[in-house]
Amino acid sequence: MTKKGSSKFTNRLFSWAFFWIVLLAIVFLNIISNYVNYRIDMTQDGRYTLSEDTKKFLENPKNLKNRLNVKIYLDGKLPSELRTFRNAIEEKLNEFREIAGDRIEYEFIDPNVGTEQEQYELQQSLVASGKGIFQLDMVYESEGDQIKMEVWPGAVFEYGGATVGYLQFLPGTPKGVTYQLSQVVESIENSLINLEYNLISSIRRAVKDKKQRIAFLQGHGELDSDHTVLARRSIGSNYNVTEITINDSIAALNDVDGLIIASPKTPFTDKELYVIDQFVMRGGKLMCLLDAVELNEDSLNANGNAHTVRLETGIDDMLFDYGLKLNDNLVVDADNCMEKVLYYANIPSIPKWFFYVLAEPTLHPISKNVERVSLKYTSEVEILDLPGVTITPILTSSTNSNVTGYAPLVSLGMPMNYGDNPELVPNLQDESNKHVLAAIAEGTFLSRFRNRIIDDQYLTAIESDPELKRKYKKLNSSSKPGKIVLIGNGRFISNSLRVNAQGQLFPSLQLDEDLYFYQGKSQLVGNKEFFENLVDYTMDEGTILNLRTRKVDIYALDKYKVKNEGKFYKAINIIIPVLLVGLFAALMLFIRKRKYAK
Amino acid sequence: MRALYFREIKSFLSSIIGYIFIFIFLVASWIFHWVITYETNLLQGNQADLIPFFNLSPLILLVLIPAITMRSIAEERRTGTIELLFTRPISDLKILLAKYFAGVTLMVVAILPTIVYYFSMYYLGDPVGIIDEGATFTSYIGLILVGSCFVAIGTFASSLTSSQIVAFIISMFLCWIFYDGFMLIGSYNLLGEFDFVVKYASLSYHFDEIKKGIIVTNDIIYLISIIVLFLTASLAVIKTLKK
Numbered sequence: 001m002t003k004k005g006s007s008k009f010t011n012r013l014f015s016w017a018f019f020w021i022v023l024l025a026i027v028f029l030n031i032i033s034n035y036v037n038y039r040i041d042m043t044q045d046g047r048y049t050l051s052e053d054t055k056k057f058l059e060n061p062k063n064l065k066n067r068l069n070v071k072i073y074l075d076g077k078l079p080s081e082l083r084t085f086r087n088a089i090e091e092k093l094n095e096f097r098e099i100a101g102d103r104i105e106y107e108f109i110d111p112n113v114g115t116e117q118e119q120y121e122l123q124q125s126l127v128a129s130g131k132g133i134f135q136l137d138m139v140y141e142s143e144g145d146q147i148k149m150e151v152w153p154g155a156v157f158e159y160g161g162a163t164v165g166y167l168q169f170l171p172g173t174p175k176g177v178t179y180q181l182s183q184v185v186e187s188i189e190n191s192l193i194n195l196e197y198n199l200i201s202s203i204r205r206a207v208k209d210k211k212q213r214i215a216f217l218q219g220h221g222e223l224d225s226d227h228t229v230l231a232r233r234s235i236g237s238n239y240n241v242t243e244i245t246i247n248d249s250i251a252a253l254n255d256v257d258g259l260i261i262a263s264p265k266t267p268f269t270d271k272e273l274y275v276i277d278q279f280v281m282r283g284g285k286l287m288c289l290l291d292a293v294e295l296n297e298d299s300l301n302a303n304g305n306a307h308t309v310r311l312e313t314g315i316d317d318m319l320f321d322y323g324l325k326l327n328d329n330l331v332v333d334a335d336n337c338m339e340k341v342l343y344y345a346n347i348p349s350i351p352k353w354f355f356y357v358l359a360e361p362t363l364h365p366i367s368k369n370v371e372r373v374s375l376k377y378t379s380e381v382e383i384l385d386l387p388g389v390t391i392t393p394i395l396t397s398s399t400n401s402n403v404t405g406y407a408p409l410v411s412l413g414m415p416m417n418y419g420d421n422p423e424l425v426p427n428l429q430d431e432s433n434k435h436v437l438a439a440i441a442e443g444t445f446l447s448r449f450r451n452r453i454i455d456d457q458y459l460t461a462i463e464s465d466p467e468l469k470r471k472y473k474k475l476n477s478s479s480k481p482g483k484i485v486l487i488g489n490g491r492f493i494s495n496s497l498r499v500n501a502q503g504q505l506f507p508s509l510q511l512d513e514d515l516y517f518y519q520g521k522s523q524l525v526g527n528k529e530f531f532e533n534l535v536d537y538t539m540d541e542g543t544i545l546n547l548r549t550r551k552v553d554i555y556a557l558d559k560y561k562v563k564n565e566g567k568f569y570k571a572i573n574i575i576i577p578v579l580l581v582g583l584f585a586a587l588m589l590f591i592r593k594r595k596y597a598k
Numbered sequence: 599m600r601a602l603y604f605r606e607i608k609s610f611l612s613s614i615i616g617y618i619f620i621f622i623f624l625v626a627s628w629i630f631h632w633v634i635t636y637e638t639n640l641l642q643g644n645q646a647d648l649i650p651f652f653n654l655s656p657l658i659l660l661v662l663i664p665a666i667t668m669r670s671i672a673e674e675r676r677t678g679t680i681e682l683l684f685t686r687p688i689s690d691l692k693i694l695l696a697k698y699f700a701g702v703t704l705m706v707v708a709i710l711p712t713i714v715y716y717f718s719m720y721y722l723g724d725p726v727g728i729i730d731e732g733a734t735f736t737s738y739i740g741l742i743l744v745g746s747c748f749v750a751i752g753t754f755a756s757s758l759t760s761s762q763i764v765a766f767i768i769s770m771f772l773c774w775i776f777y778d779g780f781m782l783i784g785s786y787n788l789l790g791e792f793d794f795v796v797k798y799a800s801l802s803y804h805f806d807e808i809k810k811g812i813i814v815t816n817d818i819i820y821l822i823s824i825i826v827l828f829l830t831a832s833l834a835v836i837k838t839l840k841k
Contacts, residue, residue, distance in 0.1 A: 008840070015837035022830040026823040033816035042732035043811035080784055080793040141786075557646050558724035566641050569718045574628040577711030581620050584707065588611050 037091065050095055054200050058100040064207055066160040069105050073126060073133065073152040074169070076110030079140050079181060082151065085188050089155075089169070092195055096203075104203075111152045126152055134172020140181035148178070157206040167202040169195075205237065212539055214258040215244035219272075220313065221265030223494050228262065229507040230495035234528050235535045246272045250458065250472055253279040258539050261315060262289040263490025268314045270454045277318060277448050283480030285538045290316060291490040292328045292379035293407050301342060305411035321448040323389045323441050324486040325382035330408055331435050331488070333357045333401035334422040336372060340412075352415055352422065358525065359395035359437045366440070366533045367394045371526030377410075379488035381436045388444045394534075395438035395487070400428050403435060438487040440538070444478035483538045493531050599692040606700030610666065619666050620708040626658050627651065627712060640715065646723035647730065648715055652737045652809050656777055656802070659705065659745050664769035666704060667752025668762045670697040671836070675760035680839065690836050694753070698829060701749040706742060733811030740808030743821040744801050748773045750828035757835040776824065777801045 041049040057063055070093065074086045086108065093106045111122055126133045133154030139146050153170035156163055170187050173179055191198070214235065216228055225232075225243060232241045239258070246252045253259060253275055268276075280286050293308035300306035308330070316326040332354035340353030357375045361367030373395055380403050383391045402424040415422065425433050462468045497505045610616030630638045631651055637643075638650040674680035683693050719729050748769075755769030756762075777800065783789075784797030797803050801824065804817040 011840070012838050015834045019830050019834040023827060026827055030816065030820055030823055033819040036815050038815045040813040041811065042736045042813060044730045044732050048810065048812045077791060080797055083791075083794050556724045556728065557641075557644050557719075557722050558726075559644070561722050561724075562641050565722075569641065569722065570632045573632050573714055573718055574625070576714045577624045577628075578621070580711045581617070581624065581707075585611070585617060592608075592612065 037094070050099075050196060054096075054196060055099055057200065057204065058096055058104075061103075063204075064100055064103040066207075067103055067105060068203060068207060069107075069158040070155050070203075071158070072106060072108050072155045073111045075108040076112055078151075081181065081185055081188060085169075085192070088192055088195065089199075092199060096199070112150070123152070126154070126156070132156070132166045133168055136170055136179065136184065137173045137177070138179045138181055138184055155202070157202055159206045165202055165206040167198060169198070201238075211238065211240045212257040213240045213242065213255060214260060214535065214539070215242050215253070215256045217246070217259055217261045217264070218243050219245040219247070220268060221263075223262040223491065226497060226505070226507045227491075227494040230528065231262075231493040231531055234532050239535070239539065246275055248458070250275060250462070253284065256284065258285040258287065258535070260287045260289070260535075262493065263291050264313045264315060265294070265311060267312060271456045271459065273314060273318050274449055274454055274456075274459070276315075278475060280322070280445060280482050280484065281447050281475035281478050283478065283482050285483045285540075287485045287487075287534065287538055288315060288319060289487045289490045289493065290319075290326055290379075291377075292316065292326050292488060293330065293377075295377050295410060300410055300412065304413065305409055307409050308407050310407050318448050319484070319486055320384070322445045322484050323384045323386040323391050324439060324484065325384055326486060326488055327380040327382060327403070328406045329380055329403045330355060330410070331357055331378050331380055331397050331401060331403050331437060332414075332424060333397045334418065334424050335398035335400040336360060338374065350412065350415055354415055354422075354424070355410065357397055357401075357437070360398060360434075361526075361530075362393050362396060364392050364394045364440070366537045367438075367526075367530060370530045370533060373492060373527050373530045374525040375437060375487075375489040375492050377489070378437055378492075381439050381486050381488050383436060383439055388446075389441050390443050391439050391441045393436040393439045394485075395530075396434040396436055399430060399433040400424055401433060401435055437489070438485070441484045441486075442481065444481055445484070446477050447475060449474070450476040485534060485538055492527050599688065599696050602688065602693060602696035603699055606670075606697050607703060610700060610704050615666065615669075616704055619662055619704060623658060623662055623708040624711060627655065627715075630654055631715065640719065641722075646719050646728050648719060648734055648737065649809065651712065651715060652741055652805075655709070655741055656744050656748075656805065659748055660773045660777060661770065662708075663701070663705060663745065663748040664752045664755070664766050664773060667701050667749055667769060668756050668766040670701065670753055671757040671832070672760050672762045672765040675757075675839070676762075680836075684840055690840075691833055694829060694833055694836060698749060698753050701753065702742075702746050705745040705749060709738070709741060709745070730811060733809070736811050736813055737809045739813075740805050740817075740821075743808075743818070743825075744777070744805050747776065747801055747821055747824045747828075750825045750832075751776065754828040754832040754835070757832040757839075 039048070041047075072086075072089060074082065074089070078086065090106070090108065093104065097104050097106075111126070112119060114122070123135070127135075133152050133156070136151045136153050137148070138151060139148045141147070151170075153172075154166060154168045157165040157167065159165075169191050170184065216222065216225075216232070218224070235241060242256075244252060244256065244259075248271065250271075256279070259276065259279060276286065290313070291311055294311050295308045296306055310328050319326065334352060334354055336358040337352050337354050338356040338358060340350040340356060342349055355377050357378050358372040359375050359378070360372060361370050367373070375395070381393075383393065400423060418424070427433070462472050495507055497507055500506050610619075630636065631640045631654070633639075635642060638654050640648070640650060643650060671680070674683065684690070716729070716734055720727055723729050751772045752765075752769040755772060756765040758768060759765050780796050780800035781802050784793045784795075784800070789796060798820075801821065804820050807814055807817050
């Protein structure tokens with residue numbers, strides 16, 4: 001009896017001991033598993049996997065010659081949302097390290113340790129007189145207490161022994177403003193989506209030896225520096241952006257990699273065209289944002305109609321030789337257009353102002369995944385067939401669009417002629433109704449001046465001096481493949497100007513008033529992103545572009561089908577499951593009966 | 599063990615209990631996802647995915663699974679048939695696993711007909727077939743794993759007592775604590791640094807990751823850990839019951 005009792009006792013003891021061992025093993029295993037982090041991405045768009053371009057960049061040892069050190073100032077006592085965010089950053093950097101090895105190092109630093117003096121000095125160095133990381137003040141509730149904390153949600157990149165860049169993960173708070181944790185959570189989610197892009201583009205920037213130089217051409221009434229503040233700022237971190245006037249100098253564009261001509265008004269001289277042409281022949285990247293006709297919108301608003309005037313700059317003639325033709329007309333679009341608000345008159349706004357075109361993206365990487373681009377009074381671009389040049393449309397109008405005659409008269413009354421459901425063309429589904437609004441030409445071009453002699457004393461002088469002739473050798477065709485972009489609208493990147501308290505004009509970072517109000521209705525236009533993509537693609541920074549345009553797929557429902565066939569789907573989703581179970585039950589019953597019948 | 603497993607399955611499917619479970623699960627899902635105007639409605643969600651289904655189903659299972667598992671050991675304890683089982687030449691572990699897998703099978707049988715939802719969303723997508731198959735597949739795996747955790751918890755609760763009602767209430771509470779409770783406790787900054795650990799202990803924290811369409815080792819290991827843990831605990835309780 002005692003023997004049996006003791007064996008029962010040991011049996012129980014054993015089973016509970018076994019339980020505790022299993023428990024410990026499980027805890028241990030779970031802790032270990034957090035360091036393993038092996039993951040399989042099963043999503044169709046692979047949104048949780050590093051993109052091929054990131055991998056390629058990190059694999060190439062040439063890209064990371066020195067050791068890159070990333071210091072992230074997000075550590076210490078954090079609420080769990082921020083801790084998750086911190087872990088996500090660490091995870092991403094670990095994934096980078098799996099490819100790049102020890103060339104990337106990172107450390108998480110708690111900025112709130114040390115004496116007050118040390119903390120102050122560290123924070124001053126982080127702010128780096130406004131160039132560095134902005135602090136985020138936030139409060140959160142814990143056990144009924146409001147806890148206030150200062151977060152420095154950013155990273156410092158050190159390369160080759162020097163601080164080379166900063167990255168802000170979450171927006172900082174303005175002075176004196178404190179965010180609730182719930183407000184911060186939203187920006188955490190946004191930041192998580194763009195984490196890979198933000199990290200890799202900061203790294204690329206940090207390790208880059210030399211930035212490419214992009215110039216905005218001046219001297220022909222182009223958009224001036226005040227109107228390009230927004231555009232210059234949006235590409236400024238990746239390129240050296242300057243302004244340039246050709247000033248009769250044949251070498252003006254020699255150290256420029258990309259040239260932007262935005263909305264010129266006055267004619268170019270042959271010599272200037274020659275300089276630009278030779279720039280293209282050397283493989284320079286040319287981006288032309290041209291208005292074919294000029295329209296005075298104030299006089300249109302005041303008089304109800306206005307004439308357009310052709311702008312004869314000569315630059316469009318040259319583009320013709322490269323395969324891109326700009327027509328002197330205006331595109332009208334009844335599907336993709338904006339409202340025209342008449343601010344001062346008692347006239348009601350025009351809900352569909354056909355001339356305010358919202359250009360549709362095509363499948364080209366520049367515009368793919370970008371919101372529609374606002375092009376006001378835009379002209380049609382025609383694509384010509386040239387050997388050696390590939391020309392792709394990057395923006396088009398909708399299938400319900402048309403073009404006006406050459407240099408048309410624009411009248412505010414025009415939309416009224418078309419009624420509530422305007423149809424500008426018959427057959428609204430026809431894809432061929434679309435008009436090209438922007439296109440890119442890639443390949444080797446023939447010089448406009450290959451068979452032409454320019455009457456210019458300097459050029460003649462060069463021709464006669466063998467030394468100079470060798471130095472400024474005339475190229476008759478592209479020595480390197482180049483890229484030329486033509487957009488039939490010159491002002492789509494221009495920002496508006498505001499008046500400050502002293503009555504002075506200053507550049508605002510808004511595109512313009514109409515877009516501002518338009519955006520107020522929570523419909524965004526993609527002008528800024530389109531311009532950034534355009535520059536990146538044209539300047540051969542294609543890899544970085546793919547990453548930015550990589551968006552999470554939208555799995556949309558077909559609303560038409562939902563409306564029409566919703567009832568059907570509602571029905572089958574109960575009938576079929578119940579039938580299936582019924583069948584299953586019948587099968588079970590059948591098996592049982594047969595078993596007993598035997 | 600196989601004979602025992604089939605005996606358990608039969609006890610579900612030849613009686614009304616199993617069918618009530620399946621039927622209620624399907625009808626409740628249908629009402630939430632296709633009929634009423636609520637955020638769980640798949641037709642009104644404008645998204646060709648089953649995310650609302652995977653969000654809600656654990657909550658339905660949380661109520662229903664304790665109802666099917668409450669009987670498994672508690673009833674045997676009450677009627678004394680557990681003694682008969684012990685006398686059989688079959689190990690306690692096998693008895694337990696037979697009961698456990700019968701519960702899992704019933705749950706899978708209830709979930710499988712909802713594949714029709716997937717096909718509906720497949721054809722309703724714009725364009726047809728835009729639904730993310732990979733993410734849906736992993737979500738189904740995740741849902742079955744979460745359901746399996748509930749069955750393990752329910753089996754454990756059932757072994758604790760000879761009253762089915764008590765087993766039901768305990769198991770529902772435990773399922774809720776493990777699914778959602780820890781997540782909630784970890785969300786209010788009550789424990790400071792420790793919050794993260796508490797959240798990590800909740801099933802929904804791991805299921806959320808799986809729902810995104812990524813299989814991460816630690817999520818899978820955690821879910822399986824819960825199953826193993828509760829089954830081991832039930833085994834220990836059963837061994838203690840042996841006279």
